[in-house]
Amino acid sequence: MNKKLFLLLVVLMSLSLIGIIFVQGYWIKSTVEDKEEQFSYNAKQVLINVSQNIQDNELESFWFKFIDTDSSGVILNEKVLNEYSLLEQEGENGNSAGLSEGIPEVDYKISSDFLAFAKDSVEFSELINGRLSSILNQGNAQGAVLSSEEKLSRFMQMEEMEKDVLRSFILEYTSRIPIHQRLLESTIEEFLKTELQNYNLNTAFEYAVYSNSLATKVHSDNFSPDYPATYLVPLFINNTGASEYQLLVNFTGKKKVVLSSVTLMALLSIIFTLIIVIAYSSALSQLIKQRQISQIKTDFINNMTHEFKTPIATINLALDAIKNPKIINDKDKVTRYLQMIRDENKRMHAQVENVLQISKLEKNELDLKKERLQLHELVEEAMNHVELIVEDRNGYIKTHFGALKSSILANQNHMTNVIVNVLDNAIKYSDDSPKVDIYTENVRNFIVLKIRDQGMGMNKTVQRKIFEKFYREHTGDIHNVKGHGLGLAYVKRILDDHHGIISVESEKGKGSTFIIKLPLIT
Structure with missing residues (x-):
């Protein structure tokens, strides 16, 4: 795939994914705000209903206190009216001895308007007694006493204006009672719980009654x-719409109610979005990896072609030389050319075998028979394979065996190849004469093998990738170091099978140290 097209697709897919995430976030935020508004609306309706229920409950309770029946009909309760008369008299005489039992003296600090209203209580009684008597005694036997339910039922038949007159009288009366005697906390809680249940609001609450902000x-x-979720509603509203008291309610469970209504959808949205993100990341990672593998394979084919080109050319030249009549009769030259053909053939065979071994390792088809071996002996055997190359380049390989124990469980051929590959790597990447030092030491139940060279070294980026299959450090168009990027990948795979660890410490221009850690056996 073209690089520009690939980048364009990645950018478009990334922008689309980011857009989806923002849309999901906006949707969740909008839903939460809508739920909060809905909660606030329902909470206000709850408080309005509670306020109305409290006022209706008080009106119903005091209705039976003000209204009484006897054999002559329905009249206002004289005891209640006498209380107002006493209030007026005691207010004039300054004497509190005649106050009703159980009502504090401070509760009788009344206004002149109320005293005037008390003086007209007889006129008020005459105004409504006739209508009350006709309604309550209609169709009723003489002298019969009505139940409270019957009284209330017939009271509801009164004209609205007559109800308002009586309601005003009751409100005026109850307004002189202290609020803590007028309204019980249990009443507020009962009405709040009932209304919250009616609106399906399962939330805890705290409340308080205030009088003009006090x-x-x-x-x-x-x-x-x-508290941030505090709602207010007026209590005991008079006919003019004024109110002296306010009911304040904290809905402490508001956040829980709001979030619980969108939690499932939000959770599903988040889960699906995460799945899309993970799938996209995985797909993008696979695409990038496939591009890298494609590039690596291309490099590998080029390297393999280059590696095969020289031996094939050498073989062709040797064959052409043998065909020459002057040379075919020279046994020494024929033998020499045949040896060259054999050597180049072995070289190509070794390269093909490396590729096949890596393939078998990837498929777990390589049978590794392990036995008790001495690592020091394996190192010396591996040195024999590369000793001539090192001497030819005027270099050296020195051992510094510090480990007292070197018994390991390993496959002799493959472990020898591991050490040879690391040594070969150290030799190839030494610009001048290769200088290699080999160290061993025991660390707990392990033996640590260090192979240090003084070659060109490598940077951090290369160090992280050198054990990947087909990876080779880019050196531009110069093919100065032969290889296919398979040697160290083979080393890593074999050591993994031996429960070993390999790492590298290196600095550009200052050489590298390969560290192999293997478990000891007793």
Whole structure:
């Protein structure tokens, strides 16, 4: 695939994925905001209903206190009216001895408007008694006493204006009662729980009743006016729409309710988005890896072609020389050319065998029979394979065996090849005369083999990749170091099968040290 086209596809796919993630995030955010608005709307409806229920409950309770029946009909309760008369008298005399039992003196600090209203209580009684009597006694036997339910049922038949008159009288009366006696905490909790259940709001709450921004005795234990999810509704609204009290409620479970309603969809959205991200990352990684493998294979084919080109040319030249009548009769020259053909053939065979061995290792088809061996002996055997090459280049290989124990469980041929490959690598990448030092030491239950050269070294990027199959450091168009990038990959695979570890320490221009760590056996 063309590099520009590949980059364009990657950019477009990345932008699309980022767009999907942003859309999902925006959708989740919008959904949460909508749920919060819906919660706020339902919470306000709950409080409005609670306020109305509290007021209706008080009206119903005091209705039976103000209204009484006897044999002559329905009248206002005289005891209640007398309380207002006493309030007026005691207010004039400054004497509190006649106050009703159980009501604190401070509760009788009343306004002149209310005293005037108390003076007109008889007129008020006359105004509604007739209508009440006609409704409550309609179709009722003389002297019969109505139940509370019957009274309330017939009361609801009154005209709205008559209800408002009585409601105003009751509100005026109850407004003089302290709020903690007028409204119980259990009543607020009961109404709140009922209304929250009606609106399917499963949330905890704290509440308090305030009087013109001042806290009263009616509140729950953990109420805080600074809580972010605090809602307010007026209590005991009079006919003019004014209210002296406010009910404040903290819905402490608001966040849980809002999030629980979108958690499932948000979770599924996140999971699917993560799957897309993982799949995209995996696909992109595979594409990049395939491009790298394709490039590496191309380089490998080029290297293999280059490596085969020389021996094939040498063989052809040797064959042409043998055909020459002047040479064919010269046994020494024929023998020499035949040896050249044999050597070049072995060389190509060895290269093909390396490729096949790597292929078998990848497929786990290589049978490695292991036995007890001495690592020091394997090192000396491997040195014999490369000793002539080192001497030919005026270099050296020195051993510094510091390990007292060197018994390992290994396959002799493959472990020898491992050491040979590392030594060959050290020799090939030495510009001048190869100088190689071999060290061993025991570390706990392991033997550590270090092969140090003074060659060209490598940078950190190359160090991370040299054990990958087909990888070779780029040297431009100069083919100054022969190889296919298979040697160190073979070393890594064999050591893995022997439960060993190989690493490299190197610095550009200062040589490299390959470190092999193998488990000892007793």
